[in-house]
Amino acid sequence: MTSPSDAPGGTKTPQVAFRDARTLADPVFEVGGLSVFYGDHEAVRDVNMTIGRQQITAMIGPSGCGKSTVIRCFNRMNDLIPTARVAGKISYHDEDLYGREVDPIEVRRRIGMVFQKPNPFPKSIYDNIAYGPRVSGFKGNLDDLVEETLTHAALWDEVKDKLKTSALSLSGGQQQRLCIARTIAVEPEVILMDEPCSALDPIATAKIEDLMERLSREFTIIVVTHNMQQAARVSHRTAFFTADVDDKGERHGRLVEYDETIRIFEHPADQRTEDYISGRFG
Numbered sequence: 479m480t481s482p483s484d485a486p487g488g489t490k491t492p493q494v495a496f497r498d499a500r501t502l503a504d505p506v507f508e509v510g511g512l513s514v515f516y517g518d519h520e521a522v523r524d525v526n527m528t529i530g531r532q533q534i535t536a537m538i539g540p541s542g543c544g545k546s547t548v549i550r551c552f553n554r555m556n557d558l559i560p561t562a563r564v565a566g567k568i569s570y571h572d573e574d575l576y577g578r579e580v581d582p583i584e585v586r587r588r589i590g591m592v593f594q595k596p597n598p599f600p601k602s603i604y605d606n607i608a609y610g611p612r613v614s615g616f617k618g619n620l621d622d623l624v625e626e627t628l629t630h631a632a633l634w635d636e637v638k639d640k641l642k643t644s645a646l647s648l649s650g651g652q653q654q655r656l657c658i659a660r661t662i663a664v665e666p667e668v669i670l671m672d673e674p675c676s677a678l679d680p681i682a683t684a685k686i687e688d689l690m691e692r693l694s695r696e697f698t699i700i701v702v703t704h705n706m707q708q709a710a711r712v713s714h715r716t717a718f719f720t721a722d723v724d725d726k727g728e729r730h731g732r733l734v735e736y737d738e739t740i741r742i743f744e745h746p747a748d749q750r751t752e753d754y755i756s757g758r759f760g
């Protein structure tokens with residue numbers, strides 16, 4: 479049996495309790511023949527996968543295999559990169575996410591994103607949460623919304639007495655939970671997380687993982703992580719990517735294997751997955 483190691487090439491670590499996989503019968507996203515180009519370079523080639531509702535899907539793989547590129551496709555963040563072009567199809571509840579009539583701003587409200595480095599607005603804790611709802615015309619009681627949202631993000635008790643202080647005065651882990659709270663304040667359906675814990679210490683990381691687990695009862699979460707223990711601990715399904723090198727020496731990211739997390743870590747179907755998770759390459 480393979481133990482997920484903390485880092486490629488790292489030491490073996492103790493077994494984790496895998497989460498029960500859930501059905502894909504009620505998909506949020508269906509990805510078919512997805513390729514992403516930066517200029518002429520096909521950075522990711524022919525990705526096919528289905529993302530289930532209210533579950534955590536982890537994306538793992540060596541540096542440069544296209545994980546961030548793929549996660550950015552799910553809320554059209556690649557639209558903001560002038561050289562990027564997306565081919566193939568991503569359906570969101572059976573609707574073409576890249577269809578002409580689809581508004582990318584609305585896409586990013588329904589499909590929020592949390593980044594590697596916590597990036598709160600240089601405003602008060604309160605205003606970080608209130609900003610999105612205000613902009614989208616929220617008519618209810620903002621104080622209540624701020625309290626509910628911060629409670630939901632497991633941050634209320636730590637910040638309730640200093641809501642008017644700058645968000646930048648919080649610790650890195652608190653800032654990241656604030657960013658998650660800011661994302662959920664506008665009631666998205668999906669939260670994308672691109673290495674959300676890579677700038678955090680183990681205690682702050684554990685708090686984010688607990689939060690992810692709780693949020694997955696309500697939201698659909700896709701997370702890119704370099705930490706295989708984290709993928710094993712938190713996710714229901716895992717996608718393993720790698721990069722092939724072609725005749726011209728160009729690297730193209732590929733989805734090698736996508737399955738229930740327990741299968742990826744205990745009985746991977748592909749030797750490359752086995753080699754990666756056991757730390758033999760990376």
Ligand SMILES: Nc1ncnc2c1ncn2[C@@H]1O[C@H](COP(=O)(O)OP(=O)(O)OP(=O)(O)O)[C@@H](O)[C@H]1O
Binds near residue numbers: 539540541542544731
């Ligand atoms: N904005 C960009 N412009 C041009 N090429 C890019 C851009 N972003 C990524 N790439 C290229 O696309 C490929 C995949 O990069 P990407 O960042 O998606 O990989 P990754 O698996 O997330 O890597 P890492 O784990 O190091 O963050 C790489 O060859 C990278 O150089």
